[in-house]
Amino acid sequence: MLFVYNHDGGWDSTFYDIFYGKKSAKKSSTNTESEQDINILNIDLQKDQQIHILEPSSIKYIKTVIDDLEKLHSRGEFNRENYQFFYPDLNLHKAKNLPSSRPATLELISAPFMIIEYQEEHLFNAKQEPIKAIDAGYKIYYKARIDDWKDMFFLLDSLSNYQILNSNKKISIRAIASDQSDMAKNYFRTATQEYIKKWGKSETIEKIEFELIATVSDFFSKEELDW
Structure with a gap:
């Protein structure tokens, strides 16, 4: 596995545009190979070997999710001690292993959306008085x-197919703000209205939270520090 990450957070191009060879040609016939171009045919891989690459945007996405979950946990909106990555049982492929032991695979991280299910938690003091309560739900x-x-309509339909809409658990959709347009919230609102018109379930759909969350980026200071 190869992690490619620029520590100053300044990468603003499409990472995979620099790769060519095999199935992808160079951008134009006039282009000449430069230091920024990578011909995958020159990578010395043995038969059946693979390289999994996590590029800057994916690493930033992972850091954003971790940061957001920490904030949610501190507010009592996520159970950091008892959660699992959700893998649906599909018609042809069933999820393996116990739900609590399933890791976040590269396929899950690279997918358009990732579902994390967490369980409820209730803590009491010595007098058996409630001091903390977290309801079960999905992030x-x-x-x-x-x-x-229609993008959000498809997501709602997927949640229905996964039986999540029937679970009576809290559902929170958290869209990465840097990747969204100003119309994202309006699109979600329209999708919920259209979904209710077609399939009902208004009590469940209207309770779903939708929020844009800020992307976490690392920046280094160019100023010299005196010790």
């Missing part, structure tokens, strides 16, 4: 760009 991190209300 759904949506990193794909929302360009149409």
Whole structure:
């Protein structure tokens, strides 16, 4: 596995544009190979070997999710001690292992959205008085760009197919703000209205939270520090 990350947070290009060879040609016939171009045919891989690459945007996404979950936990909106990554049982492929032991795979991290399920937690003091209560729920991190209300309609339909809408648990959709347009919230609102018109479930759909969350980036200071 290869992690590629620029520590100053200044990468603003599409990472995979620098790769070519095999299935992808160079951008134009007039282009000549430069230090920024990587011909994948020159990578010495043995038969059946693979390289999994986590590029800057994916690493930033992971850091954003971790930071957001820490904030939610501090506010009593997420159970950091008892959660799991959600893998649905599909028609042809069933999820393996116990739910609590399933890791966040590269496929899950690279998907348009990631579902994290957490369990309830109730803490009491010595007098058995409640001091903390976290209700069970789902945090759904949506990193794909929302360009149409149908994108959110598809997400709601997926949640229904996964039986999440029937769980009576709190559902929170958290879209990565840096990847969204100003219309993202309006698209979600329209999608909920259209979904209720077609399938009902208004009591569940209207309770779903939708929030844009800030992206976490690392920046280094160019100023010299005196010791």
